[in-house]
């Protein structure tokens with residue numbers, strides 16, 4: 120499909136939004152475009168007539184004065200009416216822009232929420248997400264506004280050229296000959312312009328990323344201590360220069376081409392003006408007519424230049440719309456295939472209660488962006504009510520294992536079952552109800568303490584009693600009760616003048632959030648990493664109470680904590696190396712014992 124055809128197809132994608140909330144704006148814009156389109160023609164006629172009448176008036180001081188007066192009033196009315204339309208159009212445009220912004224961002228957030236976590240490991244998806252963030256609505260509206268302007272200039276051209284043809288037919292042919300190369304050049308340029316911004320997106324992201332490092336409290340600390348500011352600033356500046364250099368090169372090229380085209384068309388239209396005015400069969404006899412014709416010729420020239428520029432930029436701007444829909448419709452073929460095949464065989468509607476056991480059966484997993492397997496043929500069983508510790512070296516696959524169990528990364532090889540029902544078949548809602556989790560990199564919401572805990576189970580958001588119970592168990596109540604607004608105090612200072620918490624206090628909040636959801640299965644990824652020895656001791660002392668009546672799976676690098684588990688799964692390079700109780704594994708004299716003794720050594 121050619122560029123312009125594709126542009127129209129992209130623009131058509133906005134029509135559902137216009138039908139929903141932008142009808143009035145669309146109608147007003149159309150009226151405005153038509154009105155502004157005929158205005159240059161009418162104005163040229165009015166002024167030409169006015170000049171003729173003025174000349175008569177200056178010659179004999181009797182005739183023409185009323186006509187000049189009426190024409191001036193008419194001109195004033197035309198200007199006022201134009202102002203009135205613009206006023207209403209601008210208001211409804213703002214209104215539609217807000218509605219559109221809301222709907223598009225809502226769609227984006229929905230897409231992000233529905234996308235599997237593995238999509239975020241795919242650079243193409245991630246880049247696309249970055250591209251569709253920002254002022255999406257204006258990028259959607261610009262091409263339509265340009266379409267209105269195109270319509271406006273077509274109306275101008277039709278009216279003006281119609282008049283000029285009545286003066287001389289040659290005009291029609293010549294105008295078309297000029298317009299075609301102009302448009303093609305602009306279209307080519309606009310395609311380049313877009314490609315540059317596309318290719319730059321990695322550099323641009325790095326510029327944004329480094330700028331963020333300079334505004335993030337956590338990274339500022341490291342930048343100062345490691346004396347990174349010069350290096351990072353230099354790096355930022357280098358990328359910035361590359362990006363701005365590319366844009367400037369293109370802009371320079373564009374300016375020179377514009378200048379060349381402008382000069383060419385000016386010379387062309389000046390020649391034509393001479394021909395029309397002073398040619399053999401010239402119909403021009405009065406000064407006013409001369410004014411009208413030169414004015415109309417200028418209008419033709421102006422409208423042609425604008426038309427070629429607008430058609431060019433429409434192509435560029437509609438590519439953003441295309442990008443947006445590519446993002447919204449994004450589906451990794453490999454993932455989509457697997458999901459579609461699994462869904463076709465058995466749609467995920469099964470509900471399980473978890474009465475018996477969870478089973479990992481020859482589970483292997485490879486991240487989409489990686490060649491190595493993060494899990495290799497993992498098999499073991501977790502009985503209801505058991506406390507399982509997962510230990511192992513960094514990168515051995517512990518977190519991947521629980522991400523697969525949580526259904527965040529759907530597995531393709533092997534099977535995970537709950538009471539014999541494959542995870543692929545369990546409905547996502549059922550799965551969420553069964554499990555609660557504290558991640559290693561849990562989220563610190565810049566909302567109130569209440570929000571931070573209640574987000575654990577949004578269905579029970581208002582249950583303050585339950586919330587306080589979870590807070591008491593996890594040690595949150597002890598500090599939140601001293602805050603000025605108690606549980607309604609904002610945490611962090613990002614959105615409000617809230618309370619700053621220490622790393623350990625945040626971790627307790629994350630714990631409370633997990634406990635607030637009263638689930639059968641509790642998953643903890645390094646639950647005590649940020650806690651002081653007292654708090655850690657406290658948690659482990661309370662561990663029995665916190666995890667009572669729950670199946671608990673916890674990852675820990677502290678071998679002393681692993682001792683608390685009923686059974687320990689030892690991971691090594693994506694495989695299960697050993698499974699057993701602390702005593703069994705010590706007696707086995709394998710990897711676990713080695714790790715345990717290595718740590719114990721430190722404490723002796």
Ligand SMILES: Nc1ncnc2c1ncn2[C@@H]1O[C@H](COP(=O)(O)OP(=O)(O)OP(=O)(O)O)[C@@H](O)[C@H]1O
Nearest residue numbers: 240486488489493512513514515516517518519520
């Ligand atoms: N999103 C990802 N994309 C690609 N590879 C990943 C991703 N996350 C983890 N990996 C890789 O998978 C392997 C297992 O990582 P995982 O995070 O499960 O290890 P871990 O045992 O939890 O490590 P740690 O103790 O350091 O938290 C590692 O080699 C890691 O580099």
